[in-house]
Amino acid sequence: MERRFVLCSGCSPGGFALLPFLWLVNVVWFFQEAFLKPPFTEQLQIRKYVRWSAVGLLLWIAALTTWITVYQTFRPEWGAVGDYISFTIPLGIP
Amino acid sequence: MISSDSEEELYTERTALMSASSSTMPSYQERDGMPGAANVRTNRSFHVFQFIHGWLILSSLLLLFLFTYIYLGEVFKTYNVAMDYPTLILIIWNFGAVGMVCIHWKGPLQLQQAYLIMISALMALVFIKYLPEWSAWVILGAISIYDLIAVLCPKGPLRMLVETAQERNEPIFPALIYSSTMVWLVTMAKRSVDTEEPLNYTCNADNYPDVEIEANHHPTEGLENVADLPPTQIQGVRQSAAGGEELEEEKGVKLGLGDFIFYSVLVGKAAAGASGDWNTTLACFIAILIGLCLTLLLLAVFKKALPALPISITFGLVFYFSTDNLVRPFMDTLAFHQFYI
Numbered sequence: 001m002e003r004r005f006v007l008c009s010g011c012s013p014g015g016f017a018l019l020p021f022l023w024l025v026n027v028v029w030f031f032q033e034a035f036l037k038p039p040f041t042e043q044l045q046i047r048k049y050v051r052w053s054a055v056g057l058l059l060w061i062a063a064l065t066t067w068i069t070v071y072q073t074f075r076p077e078w079g080a081v082g083d084y085i086s087f088t089i090p091l092g093i094p
Numbered sequence: 095m096i097s098s099d100s101e102e103e104l105y106t107e108r109t110a111l112m113s114a115s116s117s118t119m120p121s122y123q124e125r126d127g128m129p130g131a132a133n134v135r136t137n138r139s140f141h142v143f144q145f146i147h148g149w150l151i152l153s154s155l156l157l158l159f160l161f162t163y164i165y166l167g168e169v170f171k172t173y174n175v176a177m178d179y180p181t182l183i184l185i186i187w188n189f190g191a192v193g194m195v196c197i198h199w200k201g202p203l204q205l206q207q208a209y210l211i212m213i214s215a216l217m218a219l220v221f222i223k224y225l226p227e228w229s230a231w232v233i234l235g236a237i238s239i240y241d242l243i244a245v246l247c248p249k250g251p252l253r254m255l256v257e258t259a260q261e262r263n264e265p266i267f268p269a270l271i272y273s274s275t276m277v278w279l280v281t282m283a284k285r286s287v288d289t290e291e292p293l294n295y296t297c298n299a300d301n302y303p304d305v306e307i308e309a310n311h312h313p314t315e316g317l318e319n320v321a322d323l324p325p326t327q328i329q330g331v332r333q334s335a336a337g338g339e340e341l342e343e344e345k346g347v348k349l350g351l352g353d354f355i356f357y358s359v360l361v362g363k364a365a366a367g368a369s370g371d372w373n374t375t376l377a378c379f380i381a382i383l384i385g386l387c388l389t390l391l392l393l394a395v396f397k398k399a400l401p402a403l404p405i406s407i408t409f410g411l412v413f414y415f416s417t418d419n420l421v422r423p424f425m426d427t428l429a430f431h432q433f434y435i
Contacts, residue, residue, distance in 0.1 A: 021188035029202045033255060071178050087177045088170040
């Protein structure tokens with residue numbers, strides 16, 4: 001049980017290294033532990049970590065969605081800068 | 095290679111070889127009881143294991159980052175989708191970092207399985223794309239023959255490795271084996287046991303990633319290392335009751351990643367190179383599945399290390415060449431003449 005707690009608490013700061021996926025894994029993996037099981041000693045802390053990971057994840061999803069929409073909509077209009085940050089550039093006329 | 099071991103044997107140590115030498119060496123000395131000879135042997139083998147471990151990390155880094163980058167580039171070009179560098183770097187960084195953690199350390203079992211499958215598929219894609227046409231087929235055939243010999247002959251290298259690993263109870267490198275169930279292990283005498291969890295989990299009920307199974311690797315160079323290791327092991331593990339914990343047995347199937355890679359190469363080449371389109375691909379796919387089922391059946395009968403490649407690859411090759419050269423022209427002619435059977 002301590003090991004799970006260590007894992008959960010380790011995932012949370014790990015996600016600050018630009019790793020929202022880690023937070024997603026944290027939330028999904030420990031969701032059952034935190035909210036659906038009968039209470040045990042460290043459940044409150046695991047709940048706290050899962051909640052904060054979920055919050056961080058939602059923030060990241062919002063930021064990414066915004067950026068992707070902005071990029072896809074305005075890329076042609078940005079000219080040279082748009083091409084510079086593009087990995088693949090679609091061919092043809094939109 | 096498929097193997098099944100008797101249930102009493104598997105008390106494995108967690109990361110004994112991967113942890114620092116200080117914790118490893120005394121444990122070997124304790125167990126062996128012959129400090130002199132054992133020291134020399136374990137010193138050398140320890141360095142070999144360190145080298146292999148480092149190489150494994152390097153190769154999984156390569157697979158997870160570089161090959162994913164190339165693959166994503168190809169996918170986006172094919173679908174004519176714009177992708178910017180920041181998003182791409184974020185995606186690959188996430189995928190790769192979580193993959194490294196999941197494969198080499200701890201993670202949910204399903205995620206680990208998914209990652210292993212993905213890197214096997216990426217590796218197979220590399221083989222398919224960069225090997226010449228006939229080289230791939232010959233390699234497939236040669237590898238399955240080698241697998242057969244190496245695992246079944248009494249002096250075969252893989253078989254000796256499996257048996258040595260079983261004798262020594264060495265842990266296996268997690269990046270080489272795909273395991274289908276979770277094993278909740280209690281190691282003996284080395285660490286205290288978590289007794290707080292109820293120890294009656296069914297196979298997939300718990301996502302604990304502590305699948306420690308025995309060392310089973312072939313210390314050769316190159317990526318053939320992974321390919322040479324196609325062991326599948328069905329292991330019944332019993333945890334010893336140290337200090338009053340309950341006994342638990344889990345049975346799982348463990349398949350080497352080399353198996354995955356070569357199955358994928360076969361199906362991939364069938365899909366890419368065959369003129370029969372979907373018929374050939376499906377035939378190969380089904381052939382491999384049949385071969386795998388037969389192999390598992392044999393494993394249940396024999397209960398020891400078995401090669402997983404030969405049966406499936408033989409079926410796959412037979413089906414591929416026969417479908418491509420016999421069935422497809424037959425179907426085409428039938429369809430051309432509108433003759434329905």
